[in-house]
Amino acid sequence: MYNQLVSYINNYSTTPLNDSEIERIKSIFLPKKLRKRQYFLQQGEVCKYLGFVVKGALRQYSVDDRGNEHIIRLSIENWWAGDRESFTMLTPSLYYIDAWEETDLLIATQADLSTLNELPAFIETKNRLDDNHAFALQKRVNATISLSVEERYDELSKTYPEFIQRFPQHIIASYLGITKETLSRVRSKAVKK
Structure with missing residues (x-):
């Protein structure tokens, strides 16, 4: 379980983690299992943990006054899950995050993560992830x-x-901001091409 996180950090860093740093990572991140449909975070709660997805799939979404879900993020293996604003600012979350599949996470608190800011590999990984997150968000908007x-x-x-393969049509449609029927038409056209 931890090997996946260590490989992930080393992949994003030019300075690999040494043995003592790996042990430190293992002491910070705690394993957490979620059943399908189990919440990692509910609207109104403060996001106390960020989770590294070892296995499984999650969705982050809001629910409007009419009960419609609006998916803003999907997370699968080697992705992170959590409400960054709530986690950083310690404010109530606007979002729900739940497991779409049986999910294994490695979770850490903000205080625990801040103790890793002495590790060059962790700092470099964090900076690259922040950049990648900003780029992806900009492209999505x-x-x-x-x-x-x-x-x-x-x-x-x-x-x-992998999103198309792992998540059902109604989740993909919500992620794209369209109806299931519109997505069905779009997929039909794509198959005919």
Whole structure:
């Protein structure tokens, strides 16, 4: 379980973790299992943990006044789960995060993560992840406001094909900000091409 996180950090860093740093990582991150549909975070709670997904799939979403879910993030293996704003600012979350599959996480608190800021590999990984997160968010906003539904689906299927395979149509539709029926039409057109 920890080997996956260590490999992940080493992959994003030019300075590999040494044995004592690996032991420190293992002492900080705690294993957590979630059953399918079990919450990692509920709206109104403060996000106390960030989780590294070892196995499984999660979704982060809000629910509007009419009961419609609006998925803002999907997380699978080697992704992170948590409400960054709530985690950092210690404010109540606007989101729910639940497991879409049986999920194994390695979780850590903000205080615990701050103790890792002495590790060069962790700092470098964190900085690269912050950049990647900002780039992905920018692309997602741009796609939402400037691409057609077909182009958004095509972009998602090229960039994250595992999402299309792992999550059902209604979740993909919500993630794209469209109805299931519209997604069905888009997928039909894509198959015919």
